Amino acid sequence: MYVCATSSTPIAAALILKGLNPGAALVFLLAGPATNAATMNIVKNIFNTRALIIYLSMIAICSLAMGFLLDWIYVLSGIQASATIGQASEIIPYPAQLAGALILTLLMAWNGISGMRHLPGQAPAS
Secondary structure, eight states: OOOOHHHHHHHHHHHHHTTOOHHHHHHHHHHHHHTOHHHHHHHHHHSOHHHHHHHHHHHHHHHHHHHHHHHHHHHHHTOOHHHHTTOGGGTSOHHHHHHHHHHHHHHHHHHHHHHHTTOTTSOOOO
8 A cells, every 4th residue: 555654644543543553553654655666666676676575575574573562562561552642741751751851952952053153154163
């Protein structure tokens, strides 16, 4: 089934709400956009049929492995995917949320400061 990366996320969320397990949804998210006809045609034309077979095999193996791993994580943590849609902030403890927000803020500030040193049209600082 052809699906682009943008549309696959809401489709996967709807499928999880209908009862699909999270691992299968992850396989759909990983393999769907990577196996569209345009991508496969380009891989085959630029490389060869052998490269296309390797490409498709690796997509299948890696996406299935990640799907099984995600299902295993859900089983170990005792989380039901349908019960957590839209409530992810309640799963992650507040200190972890705060730490993540602070790290993200620091990284954005550091990127902004380092980007200002190399503005277009200015000579680099010596």
